[in-house]
Amino acid sequence: MNACPSDAYGSLERTFARIASVRDAIGVLNWDTETIMPDGAADGRSEQVSTLEGVAHRLLVAPQIRDLLESAEAAPRLDDWRQANLREMRRAYLHAAAVPDDLVEANSKAVSQSVMAWRQARKTSDFPMLRPYLQEVLDRQREIGAIKGEALGLSAYDALLDGYDPGMREARIDELFSDLRARLPSLIDESRALQASLPQLHDFPGPFPIEIQRRLGEKLMAAVGFDFERGRLDVSLHPFCGGATDDVRITSRYREQDFISGLMGVLHETGHALYEQGRPKGWSRQPVGSARGMTLHESQSLLIEMQACRSREFVEFLTPLLRDAFRAEGPAWSAGNLYRHLTRVRPGFIRVDADEVTYPAHILLRYGLEKAMIAGDLALNDLPTAFNDGMKALLGLDVPNDALGCLQDIHWPGGSWGYFPTYTLGAMAAAQLFKAARRADPGVIPGIGRGDFSPLRTWLRAHVHSRGSLANTDDLLQSATGRPLEAETFENHIRQRYLSSAE
Amino acid sequence: MNACPSDAYGSLERTFARIASVRDAIGVLNWDTETIMPDGAADGRSEQVSTLEGVAHRLLVAPQIRDLLESAEAAPRLDDWRQANLREMRRAYLHAAAVPDDLVEANSKAVSQSVMAWRQARKTSDFPMLRPYLQEVLDRQREIGAIKGEALGLSAYDALLDGYDPGMREARIDELFSDLRARLPSLIDESRALQASLPQLHDFPGPFPIEIQRRLGEKLMAAVGFDFERGRLDVSLHPFCGGATDDVRITSRYREQDFISGLMGVLHETGHALYEQGRPKGWSRQPVGSARGMTLHESQSLLIEMQACRSREFVEFLTPLLRDAFRAEGPAWSAGNLYRHLTRVRPGFIRVDADEVTYPAHILLRYGLEKAMIAGDLALNDLPTAFNDGMKALLGLDVPNDALGCLQDIHWPGGSWGYFPTYTLGAMAAAQLFKAARRADPGVIPGIGRGDFSPLRTWLRAHVHSRGSLANTDDLLQSATGRPLEAETFENHIRQRYLSSAE
Incomplete structure (x- = not known):
């Protein structure tokens, strides 16, 4: 059956909307x-989930999709959004159709067994x-990398990267990371030396009742702009942002003795959630209406958590709220002391606990290692040593066991190869976007100081969220920030936050 | 492609397992x-839900299912469970494939608009x-009834009934309901006269904190045998039992001034949940592993709520728990007074608020009316009058407006025609099953008096729950109870509960 070209695009929209609904259900x-x-x-x-994943996959790789794509691409050019949507449909089809069913299945099986083994191995550092x-x-x-690479005209690692940040390439990351790799150790050393010269920090005396932490989290989410009509806050073992279109569900976890990690978790996920809740209205169930990759997604969480909510201005706003919520007083509860806690630099073994200065070291290390493993230049036997050597070189730490080393993350056993670099690429994008927002609207910083994120949110809505997948990461940043x-x-x-002399 | 007969049955099992997973996701x-x-x-x-319903429907009515069914049916006879599974697959296929897609769609659309109109009409009694x-x-x-009836060799109303209680027929229900219809008014009058002769009831002075009601509900669920490892209790506007295989989720709703309706709601839904949690292990994602229709489902909720938990023995167990939970004392908090509250007969307009003596009147009325409407013997214009005449004849009540009359239930606007009789058929089955359980195990009643439902549950597991859809309602009752x-x-x-003289 040959679809009439003018109808082909419409048919594709209907099918992709169904795929989106199945994926929303999975979410x-x-x-x-x-x-x-x-x-x-x-x-x-x-x-249930694997059945629905199979349903979505089969809808996407059906032979008529290939025919419809060809007809639609041969038809006269559509308007920008539709044209971009068609491009994203093609991209999704190429990624999915490139991999034969038995390889999809073999990978799923390997991942599920490997994740089970990993949970055990991490416990015993084995x-x-x-x-x-x-x-x-x-x-x-x-x-998968090789076979997708063939379909996309890319190297294996680039093909994997492209699944997480469309258009991102190894050569581009090498370029972006090279300076950082050279400068990072001295940045870390200098900021630590500066912090060591300051008077001792005051610890916060707990406990901090979890229900109070949760309510405060909700209050801050509302201030940042989370729409509770279209989302929820709950608790899970690891914080995440998930759910579905117009149903964005974030989680955090709370510790009675430490309010910082739970609240910062809420704020981080709220950044992800704002992106999801701000996706372009008419396109929410189309590929072009999706968030553009993990680099920009991480940029939104880091922009809210790191750039905005660990700023001096926000800490000034937050400190009295904390004092009220926990009915706390004493020397610990000054904005200055809280700010120092929120910006403390401490090299450590665990990536997810790292501060924003040492975090990139964890990523540079993993990026280099996974590139080499995918290229066949590093054997798994040599991974622990390579990992530990990297930690020594980048953070000056001697890894005492693999649980604190190459066994700490789920990404590799979980089959997420090519994902790690997006964390630090996201941190870079966050800094650029926050700077551009401040420059475009002088009200951004004073707003944050009052707990009013609407100037920042308005800018992000216009320049990031509502753009969906219209452009790739570089092009979006170019039009949003000029670079x-x-x-x-x-x-x-x-440098500004950690190496300027003022306490 | 012709499937080899010996493989046909196995292929069907795999497809129906996928359908079950999609339906579980919908649940x-x-x-x-x-x-x-x-x-x-x-x-x-x-x-999301309509997309997944479409997916499940298309899996079920695919042309290869018809071919596989024919091959499997032509193959040598399978063992009893597989043979019954094949029969249920055929039944599901006939029901689904009989109705053309455009009629399915027209019905869905009509139902969704009608339910919206009903919400409004009920508010204004219009x-x-x-x-x-x-x-x-x-x-x-x-x-739908006519077209399914043609495929199944049934009348239109029988074909609709068959969707809710496979094998149940109008002629059978007429026979079962005829005595009841004749005797019910006098049963109601006599029980009311007897209750009127007793000293006045004591009201329970509230409020009853909702968190305490909820925790007590959980405690009673555990006593009845709900498995919290494979289920949950939550709150919704209308109580229901839903969720998925090994994930049975019931809800209740609570009122601060009345603990009885919330707790009885929990116990009613727990009866449904026990049935779902007790389905035959190896068959949980196959048609034969499903609960057998709404008559038996309702029998399980009514057996727990009405037969067991409104019995004198259970009330003796429950009363001190209530006193402790609510820190209550006074004349209201005797087992005798609570028992009289739980068995009070009061004709009223609203079906869902009815006691177990007047409840069948609501069903007899609706059954007669919906039969006549499907047969074309009663026009919608005449429904309100016919409804009100029936209420007068059966319960002696003058319906003051349609909101308290034919507008009260969602079933007809919601497209559930043929569903109503299963409530009272379920009440009949509950009485038979409870009697058989008591006779088979003298420990059933003493157990209930101690809050230990395991003797009852063991019998129900063996004779009802683990039978899945192996037999139809009559055959299951025949082997479980001898009738x-x-x-x-x-x-x-x-008669025993309401017309024996003892208070």
């Missing part, structure tokens, strides 16, 4: 799994126990 | 919609406003 189910599902439902849930499972995942990822992605603004931000 | 999404979904997510959610929408639904239901479905045991139960 809600996954949220449920992490938050409130009873334990005994786990097997049934994984059947890399050799994980190694054969991880090898299976690595082999499948190399195959493509670059390391310099991020380095300047670090 | 969780529907639960989410009624309990915790943010309001703004409603449109997206209905897209039947004429609903009538055209309801006519549309009735016309589509008559069409097919009958009205007599239910009438005896009513």
Whole structure:
């Protein structure tokens, strides 16, 4: 059957809307799994999700999609949004159709076994126990990279990267990371030396009742601009932002002895959520209406958490709220002391606990290692040593065991190769976007100081959120900030926050 | 492609397992919609659910299913469970494939508009406003009944009934309901006269904090045997039992001034949940592993709520728990007074608020009316008058407006024609099953008196829950109780509880 060209695009929109609805359903189910599902439902849930993933995959790779894409691409040029939507449909189709079903299945199976082994191996710091499972995942990822690369005209690692940040390439990242890699150790040393010269920090005496932390989190989410009519806040083991279109669900976790990690978790995920809630209205169930990749997604969470909410201005606003909420007083509860806590630089083994100065070191290390593993230049046997050597070189730390080293993250056993660099690329984009917003609207910083994020949010809505996947990361940054992605603004931000003399 | 007969059955099992997973996903999404979904997510959610319903429908009516069914049916006879599974697959296929897509769609559309109109019409007691929408639904239901009836060799109403209680027929219900219809008015009058002769009831002085009601509900669920590893209790506007395989989620609603309705709601839904949690293990995602229709489902909720938990023995167990939970004392808090509250007979307009003696009157009325409407013997214009005449004849009540009359239930605007009789058929089955359980195990009643439902539950597991859809309602009752479905045991139960002289 040959679709008439003029109808082809419309047919594609209808099919992609159905795919989006199936994916939305998966999003809600996954949220449920992490938050409130009873334990005994786990097997049934994984059947539900894998069945729906199969449904979405088959809708996407159906032969008529290929025909419709060809007809639509041969038709006269559409308007910008539709043209970009068609481009994103093609991209989604190429990524999905490139990988044969048996490889998809082999990868899923390898990942699920490897993640199970990893949970065990991390507990006992037993890399050799994980190694054969991880090898299976690595082999499948190399195959997937190669086969997608062939379809997309890319190297294997670039093809994997393209799944997380469309258009992002290894050569571009090398360029962005090279300066940082050279300068980072001295940035860390200097900021630590400066902080060591200051008077001692005051600790915050707990406990901090969890219900109060949660309510304060909700209050801050509302201030930042989270729309509770179209989303929720809940609790899970690891904070995340999930759910569905117009149903954006974030989570955090709380510790009675430490309010900072729970609240900062809420604010980080709120940044992700603003992006999702601000997607272009008419396009919410089309590829072009999706958030543009993980680099920009991470830029939005880091912009809210790191750039805005660890700023002096926000800390001035936050401190009295905390004092009231916890009915606290004493020397710890000054804005100055809280600010120093929120900007403390301390090299450590665990990536997810890292501050914003040392964080890039964790990423530079993982990026270099995964590139080499995908290229076949680093064998898994040599991974622990390579990892530990990197930690020594970048952070000056001696990794005492693999649980605190190459076993700490789920990404590699979980089959997310090519994902790590987007964290630091996102930090760079966040610095650029925040700078551009401040420059465009002098009300941004005073607003944040009052807990009024609307000037910042208005700018982000216009220049990032509502753009969906219209442009790639570099092009979006170019039109939003006047520059493509670059390391310099991020380095300047670090210098300004951590190396300027004022306490 | 002709499937090899020996493989055909296996292929069908795999496809029906996928269908079950999609339906499980829908079950969780529907639960989410009624309990915790943010309001703004409603449109997206209905897209998700209708997309997944379309997916399940298309999997079921695919041409290869017809071929596989034919091959499997032509193959040598399978063992009992597989043979019954194949029969249920055929039944599901016939029901689904009989109705052409455009009629499915026209019905869905009519139902969704009619339900919207009904919400409005009920508020303002405006039947004429609903009538055209309801006519549309009735016309589509008559069409569906006729077209399914042709495929199944049944009348239109029987074909609709068969969708709710497979194998149940109008002639059988007429037979079961005829005695009851004759005797019910006098049963009601006599029980009311007896209750009027007793000293005045003591009211329970509230408020009853909702968190305490909820915790008590959980405690009673655990006593009855709800498995919290495979289920949850939450709150919704209308209590229901939903969720998925090994993930059975019930809800209740609580009122501060009345603990009885919330707790009885919990116990009623727990009866439904036990059935779902007790489905035959190896067959949970196959048609034969499903609960057998709404008559038996309702029998399980009524057995727990009405037969067991409104018994004198359970009330003796419950009363001190209530006193402790609410820190209550005084004359109201005797088992005798609570028992009289739980068994009070009071004819009223609203079906869902009815006691177990007057409840069948509501059903007899609706059953007669919907049969006549499907047969074309009663026009919608005449429905309000016919409804009100029936209320007068059966309960002696003058319906003051249609909101308290034929507008009160969602079933007809919601397209659930043929559903109503299963409530009273379920009450009959509950009485028979409870009697058989007591006879088989003398420990059932003493157990209930201690809050230990395990003897009852063990019997129900063996004779009802674990049977899935192996037999139809009559055959299951025959093997569980020695008799097919009958009205007599239910009438005896009513006589014993409401017409024996002892207070």
